[in-house]
Amino acid sequence: MFVSDFRKEFYEVVQSQRVLLFVASDVDALCACKILQALFQCDHVQYTLIPVSGWQELETAFLEHKEQIKLLIKQDDDLEVPAYEDIFRDEEDSGSDSDGSEPSEKRARLEEEVVERTMRRRQRREWEARRRDILFDYEQYEYHGTSSAMVMFELAWMLSKDLNDMLWWAIVGLTDQWVQDKISQMKYVTDVGVLQRHVSRHNHRNEDEENTLSVDCTRISFEYDLRLALYQHWSLHDSLCNTSYTASRFKLWSVHGQKRLQEFLADMGLPLKQVKQKFQAMDISLKENLREMIEESANKFGMKDMRVQTFSIHFGFKHKFLASDVVFATMSLMESPEKDGSGTDHFIQALDSLSRSNLDKLYYGLELAKKQLRATQQTIASCLCTNLVISQGPFLYCSLMEGTPDVMLFSRPVSLSLLSKHLLKSFVCSTKNRRCKLLPLVMAAPLSMEHGTVTVVGIPPETDSSDRKNFFGRAFEKAAESTSSRMLHNHFDLSVIELKAEDRSKFLDALVSLLS
Amino acid sequence: MDAAEVEFLAEKELVTIIPNFSLDKIYLIGGDLGPFNPGLPVEVPLWLAINLKQRQKCRLLPPEWMDVEKLEKIRDHERKEETFTPMPSPYYMELTKLLLNHASDNIPKADEIRTLVKDMWDTRIAKLRVSADSFVRQQEAHAKLDNLTLMEINTSGTFLTQALNHMYKLRTNLQPSESTQSQDF
Numbered sequence: 001m002f003v004s005d006f007r008k009e010f011y012e013v014v015q016s017q018r019v020l021l022f023v024a025s026d027v028d029a030l031c032a033c034k035i036l037q038a039l040f041q042c043d044h045v046q047y048t049l050i051p052v053s054g055w056q057e058l059e060t061a062f063l064e065h066k067e068q069i070k071l072l073i074k075q076d077d078d079l080e081v082p083a084y085e086d087i088f089r090d091e092e093d094s095g096s097d098s099d100g101s102e103p104s105e106k107r108a109r110l111e112e113e114v115v116e117r118t119m120r121r122r123q124r125r126e127w128e129a130r131r132r133d134i135l136f137d138y139e140q141y142e143y144h145g146t147s148s149a150m151v152m153f154e155l156a157w158m159l160s161k162d163l164n165d166m167l168w169w170a171i172v173g174l175t176d177q178w179v180q181d182k183i184s185q186m187k188y189v190t191d192v193g194v195l196q197r198h199v200s201r202h203n204h205r206n207e208d209e210e211n212t213l214s215v216d217c218t219r220i221s222f223e224y225d226l227r228l229a230l231y232q233h234w235s236l237h238d239s240l241c242n243t244s245y246t247a248s249r250f251k252l253w254s255v256h257g258q259k260r261l262q263e264f265l266a267d268m269g270l271p272l273k274q275v276k277q278k279f280q281a282m283d284i285s286l287k288e289n290l291r292e293m294i295e296e297s298a299n300k301f302g303m304k305d306m307r308v309q310t311f312s313i314h315f316g317f318k319h320k321f322l323a324s325d326v327v328f329a330t331m332s333l334m335e336s337p338e339k340d341g342s343g344t345d346h347f348i349q350a351l352d353s354l355s356r357s358n359l360d361k362l363y364y365g366l367e368l369a370k371k372q373l374r375a376t377q378q379t380i381a382s383c384l385c386t387n388l389v390i391s392q393g394p395f396l397y398c399s400l401m402e403g404t405p406d407v408m409l410f411s412r413p414v415s416l417s418l419l420s421k422h423l424l425k426s427f428v429c430s431t432k433n434r435r436c437k438l439l440p441l442v443m444a445a446p447l448s449m450e451h452g453t454v455t456v457v458g459i460p461p462e463t464d465s466s467d468r469k470n471f472f473g474r475a476f477e478k479a480a481e482s483t484s485s486r487m488l489h490n491h492f493d494l495s496v497i498e499l500k501a502e503d504r505s506k507f508l509d510a511l512v513s514l515l516s
Numbered sequence: 517m518d519a520a521e522v523e524f525l526a527e528k529e530l531v532t533i534i535p536n537f538s539l540d541k542i543y544l545i546g547g548d549l550g551p552f553n554p555g556l557p558v559e560v561p562l563w564l565a566i567n568l569k570q571r572q573k574c575r576l577l578p579p580e581w582m583d584v585e586k587l588e589k590i591r592d593h594e595r596k597e598e599t600f601t602p603m604p605s606p607y608y609m610e611l612t613k614l615l616l617n618h619a620s621d622n623i624p625k626a627d628e629i630r631t632l633v634k635d636m637w638d639t640r641i642a643k644l645r646v647s648a649d650s651f652v653r654q655q656e657a658h659a660k661l662d663n664l665t666l667m668e669i670n671t672s673g674t675f676l677t678q679a680l681n682h683m684y685k686l687r688t689n690l691q692p693s694e695s696t697q698s699q700d701f
Binding site: 041042043044160161163214215216217 | 536571572573616620621623626627630
């Protein structure tokens, strides 16, 4: 649904009714859901929450509640939409009423009308052609617009009900988009600027010595912090080894790479024993200028973007989290491979971990995230060392075998997408073939033994100025149609599909011929 | 009485809020609640204030006595005296707890206030224990304590009365055994 004035046309309509919320299984959607839930609780709006993980589930749930639904608003990432007038044309009156009048005039008018009609038909044909082009462009590429959590936060701000907690959820939603590489660097920096204004508006009292807030209040602060995943909850060494940025630049899957890592640490003067300890237990003298030291040394080793603009939250005496920590934790909770009781348990657990009162869930999520990151890097290392990434011509292809350790972790869409993106980055750093560096990647992982399905993911090529457009959605559809493979194009993220394992080879052949 | 019941009674105390909505005077069984205008302070019972704060419809103002210097004076006075000194509000403990849990961002220096009120509470409970102890030892028949609040009475009251009951039973069972003969084994 497209609205121009979010507050009036959406919230005030919905406020007086009972609301049915469909939420996608994505950290950004979860954050937007939390903000909306908080707003509903303030205004005593009754709502029902239904998590959906794909178009089919959305349809079934919609049909279930069909009688009671009046207005349908999907809560997902917005996609950029072309102008309204170009797509929907209001039906003009193309009536050519002729009233009874004199024959000669009538005849003249008839001729005029014929001319008019042909003109209009030609215009209409041109308009249709333009419309087809625009729709093709629109549907060909898939990309993401502003984070939906940020959109919800703007709504809360317009209603003057915005709180620090909601601001934090908006920050987590934006960081999720950045972690999953869904938006370009430029957009991320712009959005960070927007959020920073809100942060200083809410949190300026922290600098004031006289009137400091209680320690228990949440404080959000802007940080220009290191890009290492979870480094404050892990040891520095583990974090350096398991962040895709450093692992791919250092080439940590090779012995040479490990040596370079040791050189890097020695260059900064950090003893190995300290670095392998838990970060909180490191010597204070070493932690003092850590960020600047790491940035300098990283520059020498060819990593220019070691630091990134982000936010951190701080409450109580003990709990401090960076936005990316929370993103990884929630993602791991939502996609954990453990048995899912009622199908929505993981979703609810991930949703709960975002509130302040459920810190134990968040810490559990952090542990799961550590496992996930380690498994990702190990899988990447094994793929690169055994040359599992092969070039098929117009794209690179990699397939995870059944018996690979931790393969069950990668059957879910977001984990597999992250693995593939990191694999592509590492591959680009490892290969010397110039042509291969510009190819996209298609990755397959086994999904379920009984049904014999695999999950297939398509990642666009790695370029510096990419605007993150992904054309694989359409490509997969066309390839499957042409070979009549049994494919399930269910996920909201169109570049992820489920495919029957037997159809895999003919599907790939069709894809090769389509893209070359 | 339950501690929750005492808290329920405490929620009738009036506090000042600054609403951000407007509403005409409402007529409830317990009394009238004055018209609400955004930006103008109005006095409401604590239960309503907490509810409005949770729905982000108002800002709470701390009561007059909830101020670091005043509380420090009261605490020092309490520590010096042997008996109980009058407290700023008959429900000071419940008010502090509720206000600091739900609205600590509206109360300046919330951490220090929490520490001070806890100090006062600890001192008074210690005095209560000492006086209960001497009461039992000297087997007094009745005692009079001024300036106790309902929450303090409730905290120690149940235990004290049950313990005294037990002691009475034990004591009355001592007398008859002097007149009966013990059996030969």
